[in-house]
Amino acid sequence: MTAPKLRLVDEAKTAGPPAIAIEKLTKTYRTADGDVPSLTPIDLDIRDGEFVAVVGPSGCGKSTLLKLIAGLIQPSSGGVTVAGKPVVEPPDDVGIVFQNPVLLAWRSVIRNIMMPVEVRRLDHASHLARAQALIKTAGLTGFENKYPWQLSGGMQQRAAICRALVHDPKIVLMDEPFGALDALTRERMNLQLQRIHHETRKTILLITHSIPESVFLADRVVVMTDRPGAIAAIYDVPLPRPRTLDMMGAPVFTELARQVRSHFYSQGNID
Numbered sequence: 001m002t003a004p005k006l007r008l009v010d011e012a013k014t015a016g017p018p019a020i021a022i023e024k025l026t027k028t029y030r031t032a033d034g035d036v037p038s039l040t041p042i043d044l045d046i047r048d049g050e051f052v053a054v055v056g057p058s059g060c061g062k063s064t065l066l067k068l069i070a071g072l073i074q075p076s077s078g079g080v081t082v083a084g085k086p087v088v089e090p091p092d093d094v095g096i097v098f099q100n101p102v103l104l105a106w107r108s109v110i111r112n113i114m115m116p117v118e119v120r121r122l123d124h125a126s127h128l129a130r131a132q133a134l135i136k137t138a139g140l141t142g143f144e145n146k147y148p149w150q151l152s153g154g155m156q157q158r159a160a161i162c163r164a165l166v167h168d169p170k171i172v173l174m175d176e177p178f179g180a181l182d183a184l185t186r187e188r189m190n191l192q193l194q195r196i197h198h199e200t201r202k203t204i205l206l207i208t209h210s211i212p213e214s215v216f217l218a219d220r221v222v223v224m225t226d227r228p229g230a231i232a233a234i235y236d237v238p239l240p241r242p243r244t245l246d247m248m249g250a251p252v253f254t255e256l257a258r259q260v261r262s263h264f265y266s267q268g269n270i271d
């Protein structure tokens with residue numbers, strides 16, 4: 001294994017058309033109490049099929065970045081392109097997973113997962129088969145007809161991930177999806193997410209507060225500065241796939257995690 005490599009320049013631009021292209025992106029929230037600059041110019045390209053994790057201090061603008069990519073809010077300047085198209089509204093080709101699974105209590109697991117299909121009026125039969133395949137991958141077989149309140153927190157989050165994938169989006173954006181889970185469930189979810197990424201080859205952008213989680217899952221880890229957020233560094237993760245939890249003890253893993261963590265200490269901010 002090679003030593004972790006620090007990159008301050010985004011070299012992904014050379015590797016074919018990016019799935020997500022972020023160019024000179026800024027966001028300042030206008031509030032009654034004044035302006036809140038949340039992102040300073042961000043430039044980042046994410047390759048098709050790449051798994052990118054974003055870490056940074058609390059309030060540095062990570063969720064803002066995700067919402068801009070998802071077309072849920074508008075930038076102050078600059079822009080985002082998804083699959084070659086400028087984002088002006090939520091693109092069809094994007095699935096989103098939030099920290100809270102936000103499942104509808106009165107709908108069964110399968111009917112929650114099928115919601116994006118209903119909303120987009122897609123073919124029911126083919127997507128039902130897809131939902132069932134996702135349920136299997138996510139280890140939820142047998143729970144299709146249960147209601148969210150009959151599932152554990154981890155199972156609910158797995159159902160939310162299935163829902164984000166059911167319409168077969170090319171890109172999945174995840175905002176701290178495992179933050180509310182206990183450590184063991186979180187590790188299992190990490191393994192399952194890795195498997196889903198391997199089997200579906202989606203482009204995944206994961207926001208996380210966990211440095212080990214970012215190193216374990218990602219091809220690249222983007223470290224952000226304090227608000228207004230900018231990119232402090234981008235690290236390649238040279239660990240082979242599939243990754244095992246044992247790899248977390250490998251010198252290359254701990255060294256990379258140490259390097260990522262050092263940014264937080266240097267900013268006087270341990271999140």
Ligand SMILES: Nc1ncnc2c1ncn2[C@@H]1O[C@H](COP(=O)(O)OP(=O)(O)OP(=O)(O)O)[C@@H](O)[C@H]1O
Pocket residue numbers: 029030031036037038056057058059060061062063064065227
């Ligand atoms: N709708 C809004 N109006 C005004 N300010 C906002 C709004 N949303 C976010 N902010 C501010 O923008 C900054 C960045 O917020 P954001 O939620 O993007 O940070 P974050 O890095 O995701 O934080 P955390 O890690 O704590 O979830 C914060 O100072 C926040 O208070």
